[in-house]
Amino acid sequence: MLKLGCQMAFNEHTSPEYIAAAAAMVENLGYHSFWVPEHVLFFPEYESKYPYTEDGRLQGDPRSLLDPLTALTFVAANTNRIRLGTGICLVPQRNPVYTAKQVADLDYLSGGRVDFGIGIGWLKEEFAALGIPWADRAGRTEECIGVMKTLWCDEISRYQGKYFAFEAAYQNPKPVQHPHPPLIFGGESVAALKRVATLGQGWFTYNVTPESLSQGINTLRPLLQEQGRELSDISIFVTPNRQHINRESIQHLESLGAEQVILPLFANNTDKLEGKATRYLELTQ
Secondary structure, eight states: OOEEEEEOOOOTTSOHHHHHHHHHHHHHHTOOEEEEOOOSOOOSSOOSOOTTSTTSOOTTOOOOOOOHHHHHHHHHHTOSSOEEEETTEEGGGSOHHHHHHHHHHHHHHHTSOEEEEEEOOSOHHHHHHHTOOSTTHHHHHHHHHHHHHHHHHOSSEEEEOSSOEEEEEOOOSOOSSSSSSOEEEEOOSHHHHHHHHHHOSEEEEEEEOHHHHHHHHHHHHHHHHHTTOOGGGSEEEEEEOGGGOSHHHHHHHHHHTOOEEEEEOOOSSHHHHHHHHHHHHHHTO
């Protein structure tokens, strides 16, 4: 059965009371998961091209977001069941030792509810401001995963790589989920799908249509087979293109293999939010 998740974005205009009420509301309505995006900086002018709009610009002139792991910890404290997803965490911009700690602590405090959504980023200006090289962010991401896995899984962790290295060390508590929270990789490029096939337990594809999902699966399947895996070994999370947020398209996405549809829930008060969330539920029933 298709599962329904929501994505919300919070900033300094979103009160803690609203976040708590929104999280409790969607959980009570029966939503399966709650996803929060990441950017630490926005820019009035930028040359980077956002991959999900025709003009390459972010919609709505955003200027701030709450950190996703901080926001999800607050959501966890105000819910009991709903899964908590980073959608998407920009892993190569982060120190993996610290990120491993944050993810493990969130999984521990939430009783094992984390879905760790991972992306390599698109906003070159953000990397520059953080002092992180843009050119090999994919390789950096793979090392970050290696660092985090040893910290999550090994009693005594150590790592030696191109970007990160440390000697024998402890990091606790470990995640509740074993061996670690699911790694859900975002992106639609062949390189992104290779990361899904080699490292992931899931694929998160955004702004999707039935046609683009079918194409992506046709690319992903042989990549999985090269790793001795099948499509059934991963979970597919989809956020449909706005023109495809309807019952027919969502049913088509499910028939192609989507396990969970993540729909954007943006509203400026809880009444509007509840109305939109209820309408979305009807699309999957």
